[in-house]
Each structure stands twice: as C-alpha cells, then as structure tokens.
Amino acid sequence: MGDPKDFQFNLPAEAKPAAHPLREKIHPAAWAAAPDCTSARPEAPASAIRAIVIHATAGASTAGAVSVMVAHRASFHWLVADENEAAHGDFVWASAPERRAAWHVRNNCSHPEVYDGARRVNDWSLGVEIVNAQSGGDGFSDWQLRATAQIIRYAWAKYPNLAHVVSHARFDPARRTDPGENFPWEKFAALTLAGLR
Numbered sequence: 001m002g003d004p005k006d007f008q009f010n011l012p013a014e015a016k017p018a019a020h021p022l023r024e025k026i027h028p029a030a031w032a033a034a035p036d037c038t039s040a041r042p043e044a045p046a047s048a049i050r051a052i053v054i055h056a057t058a059g060a061s062t063a064g065a066v067s068v069m070v071a072h073r074a075s076f077h078w079l080v081a082d083e084n085e086a087a088h089g090d091f092v093w094a095s096a097p098e099r100r101a102a103w104h105v106r107n108n109c110s111h112p113e114v115y116d117g118a119r120r121v122n123d124w125s126l127g128v129e130i131v132n133a134q135s136g137g138d139g140f141s142d143w144q145l146r147a148t149a150q151i152i153r154y155a156w157a158k159y160p161n162l163a164h165v166v167s168h169a170r171f172d173p174a175r176r177t178d179p180g181e182n183f184p185w186e187k188f189a190a191l192t193l194a195g196l197r
C-alpha cells in the first residue's frame, strides 16, 4: 500500500471546488475539552491554513479518541467514525473549532515539501483523525475514505491558501506511522480530486 512517510498530495489551485458542504456534528465531549487542548492561531485562519494532516487513532472507537484529548492534551478538528459506530455512513464529528490550532503534530516537526519546511505545523494546519486500529486486518472503509475526502474538499473550498494533504508520519517519521500502511493513499487522493481536474 505504500509507505506512510511518503503520503502527500498537493491541491492544484485551478481545481479548487466552489463552496463544498460537509455533514458534521459537534462532538459534545470533545468540544468541551477543546479549550484546554488547543491554542490561538498566530495568523487568522482564513489565510493561515496551508495543510491538512491525516491521522489514524490506533484505537477502536470514537470515545477512545476523545478520551485521549482529555488525558493527553492532544487534539484534532475532525474525527471519522469506525464501521461499527452510529456516525459511520452519516456524518463526521467536529472535535475542535477550526479557528483554533489543534495539537496533533509536534512543534519541532516539519517537512521540506510542505509549506517550505515551516515548523509549528499546528499553527497552519487542520487535523483529521480516522478511527482505525492501524494493525492487522483493520482496513479503512470506503465511507471513511469518502468522508475524509469530503473534509478536504470542504476545507479546500473554504481556505484560500490550503495546498497540502499530508500524513502525520511524513512530519514525524521517527515517532509516528499513521495513518498506517493499510491506508490506501492513492485511492484517497483520487477520491478527493475526482471530477475537479
């Protein structure tokens, strides 16, 4: 399936979609925790957002991912439910306000092909967590891929400078492998860009 630390595609400016809807619902517990595990963005989000970072939880449930927000002061903007959860097939969870910087990539991480190697990725990115065990036979469902692609399209239409879609592993290859080698990156990229170029 490929090496997660190579997972990146860029969003061609000429293909940017018009305003794109997103079926999302606020996750009450995550939203309540967000003020304590996010920070103000130094630059206004309308211009600041340059990248979306794709994560997988290495866990079994949405509730587990939300408990990590509280216990480890980590955060992300959206959470994509697993196959056995009610939200699957219906909507994605909004887990932190887009205007806030979520804490999903270490501040000393960077990659030369993403926003010219800038650090403090959280300040200029959005984070998506997909619920997946990241082990053995736990594949990603077609809906998880489509829902994540819809998040990208929604954000792409909304943020003028959004240009990069990238894995967590690409920024932090020594510590992280997510979204994992089971994640079909090329298929996901094709879904995101389908019909736009």
Ligand SMILES: [Zn+2]
Pocket (backbone or CB within 6 Å): 054, 055, 056, 104, 168, 176, 178
């Ligand atoms: Zn991650």
